[in-house]
Amino acid sequence: MKLTWFRKGTIYQIYPRSFNDSNNDGVGDLRGIIEKLDYLKSLHIDIIWLSPIFSSPNDDNGYDISDYCSIMPEFGTMEDFDELLRETHKRGIRLILDLVANHCSDEHKWFEEAKKSKNNPYRDYFHWRKPASDGGPPNNWKSFFGGSAWEFDEASGEYYLHLFTRKQPDLNWENPKVREEIYDAMRFWLDKGVDGFRMDVIPLISKPVGYPDAPDVGFRKIIEDVYANGPTVHQYLKEMNEKVISKYDAFSLAEGVGINESIAGLYVNEDRKELDMLYHFDILECTIVNGKFEEVSPFDLVNMKNIFKKWRDAVHETGWIANAMGNHDFARMVSRFGDDKKYHSESAKMLITMLSTQNGTLNIYQGDEIGMTNVSLQHIDEVRDIQSLNFYKENKVTKRYSEELALEMINREGRDNARTPVQWNDEINGGFSAKEPWLKANPNYVNINVENQDKDPDSILNFYRGLLSTRKKHDVFVHGNFEEIAFNNPNLYVYKKTLDQNTIMVILNFNNTEELFDSGYDLKGIEILVNNYKNLEIDNASMTLKPYQGVVLDLK
Template sequence: MELTWFKKGTIYQIYPRSFNDSNNDGIGDLRGIIEKLDYLQKLNVDILWLSPIFSSPNDDNGYDISDYCAIMPEFGSMDDFDELLQKTHDKGMRLILDLVANHCSDEHSWFKEAKKSKDNPYRDYFHWQKPLENGDPPNNWKSFFGGSAWEYDQASGEYYLHLFTKKQPDLNWENPKVREEIYNAMRFWLDKGVDGFRMDVIPLISKRDGYPDAPEVGFRKIIEDVYANGPRLHEYLREMNDKVVSHYDAFSLAEGVGINHNNAGLYINYDRKELDMLYHFDILECTIVNGKFEEASPFDLVNMKGIFKRWRDAVHEKGWLANAIGNHDFARMVSRFGNDKEYWSASAKMLFIMQATQNGTLNIYQGDEIGMTNIVLDSIDEVKDVQSLNFYNENLETKRFSKKLALEMINKEGRDNARTPIQWNDEINGGFSMKEPWLKPNPNYKEINVAQQDDDPDSILNFYRDLLMVRKDYDVFVYGDFEELEFSNPDLYIYKKTLGNEKIMVALNFGSENTDFAIDANTSMGDIIINNYKKLGVKDNIIQLEPYQGVIVEFN
């Protein structure tokens, strides 16, 4: 196995709109990131991933791109980006961008041209279909954000496909000109020195021949069997790697929507020469039954352990995964999987121990390093996320849930939870901006913020810093072979990892009660590497874990 720089590196995802506002207009920007590079370097992360910074009308906060080679004016200028890239490299870190290649904005020049006439050269850049005889859309496909995936164009009498909002028309990758447009945009940024791309919904770029109706099954199954894994997908990914990525010291990270552990190898196995890694959705969606809001299920630790194991076994020594349990599309990690009330600090630290000791490239989402939590939005007027708003507005028509319950569902799982401004200090708006931010700050910024934790040796922030530094010294954290212990225990997650002479045992208590477990008689404990409590109870080969305690120990 080749030990490339991005495998052991730690990726830190920045959602620019919510990271740091340098000019006090209420919106984060590139200069705001530049101002915080010392903070990021001190955190001991290696790779910065920027969510989209390209020109966009912001229907989906930048994931609707109107120019792939220009900077969104709200974020700054190309000179600002060049300075950010140079200073990131000067500080020994790398930088990757978010490539949105499945769709663009309806305000992109390509789509504006495509709408002019059916014989316009750009018409075939998109998916157009005639209505059915009764005028309905060409099939029953639904958008990820609710409603039909087809929008009628009155002027031409045809529908265009949009798997996301109607302002995000899907690109037609069957057209080689479209592929070359995307490849040229990638080369533009790679030639500047960008170190790779996180590829948004990349499994969706190849559409199924004839646009067949989706079966009457759950939406997650429809994504996997109808929207993702299309007939020419792997041809396109090999072409992208061959024509673009392989010519640079850069890597490709796929958002693995619609990919399961059985077909993951088709994307990331080394001999495929398609993608360098992906992060999957099985962990991110492990409390979601079928749809983000409607059918939630309680967190189940045994289920999570099984997910980690299935994916680890599927790619072992054949391919590489990114390791993510939080990002801009999901509610806050500590609110979902930990205890953000009584055991907020302990559970945030324990979750990071789990994440930092799973095999794969580690992904941290901004704000998790200080234990940022979900926010309570008091009315629908405070909701900004298009996915949440579409759910709420559809519910007004169907009356499936009360308005109160619909808002409660949004507060529990909505994407705005992860997008509230970073809480830098306890001053106005958490130090993010002097002006009212684009999204309501979490009121708990008075208690949870960077400044408060910066010099506190027991803070979540310094725990992240310390663990990331330790992780650089232990290859076993990233590459070690697993031995699961207490697998069926609903409160304990315990495993050994071995790589040559490096041997560690990780013990995590996900419960709110003290819990004991017995060490194998043939195992002798060594030094404690990391502990999120001040002590560890050990007596007669029995380890005693306090609520949400997590430890990493060496063993012989």
């Protein structure tokens, strides 16, 4: 398979609201990103993914779009965007936008028109259904954010579908006019020079025929079996690729919600001509049993190995995936999978070593390059995430948990953890803004910040820089034949990768104590490509790994 620029590249996700505030109004903006482009260049990243920057009432922080071809005023102007695109390209970095095509805002002109009359030309842009015989919703579907997925419209006496908030009505992709509206919006940005799209919840755009009730199973299973992978989803994606993406030097990255490894190839195999790559949720949700807040299972390294293996096997040599352990929808990577206290630096470095040596495109999230951690919000009034707020409100009615425990659950898994402002220095609000930010800054910015780590050669930040630079020089990091070693070891993750004449061995200690490993090779004089400690204790073929140590050896 050809190693195209987007397959080989490293994607850096920016959540603009929390990245950098250039005008001190408490909200990040496009000019704030422009100010930090040289910093981003220094990371050796190749592609910037911007979470939504389009006009929006911000019910779900920009994922409720009211105009697909204009900029949210809080973020700046179209002129600011054009400058951002120019300056990004000038530095040899590509830029992709977040395409939110499953739903729009209820303040979009399409929906405002649709509500006026059942005969309005825009009525069929959305999913409308009559009430059930008891006057309730048409079926038992639940929203991703809690409550029914149907909202009653008093004026027309019908319900409309919203798989997310009630202010995010789902678009009816069966209507060809809807599809053309989305394609036109895509062309608008691609004609400006944008390099592609990350496609939000794209597997949900085709709804099951007849809107049947969901079975009484866990919500994750309902997403996979009912909400995602509808009967015409591949028809729509082929059409999108044929009419739009294939006409440009651009690529499509799908948020693979509801896609499992057995059907991944239907979306990303090259011969399908649908999507270029997807990132799945199995790693991100590997400690979540059923629902983000309530049921959590302990981290299991062997389970994680199995997840990486099954996805690698599913698309090897036929399709492509992106690998992510953090984004704007999940708690911080080092807090979930590492040790954000005693071994904060070591575990953050080890985790990115693992992620950067998996087959596929590397996807990192803003702030992870300095090891930003979960935040502890002290009161529900400090919470901004609508998913967390809805959970808290529902719990006040059900009283399943105490209010203290509900807030503790939000602090453990809530999306605000990933959305606290980027910590640039130890000044007020971490240097993000002189004004109080839209979301409370994590108080540990005093110690964990870009400025401090930039000056420290052993910092997480400088480790990222070195690792991503090394990754660019060795294609075997990106793909190759994989050989698992000591697969059932619960503390060590070890594997060899071979591409042409190049072979590397990756040894990762997920334990907070030392671990002994016999490599089976004479390691005398071996070249160490990556090491998150200053030294590696080697005795012939054996090595002693320190807590959370991660190394990559060049087996020439």
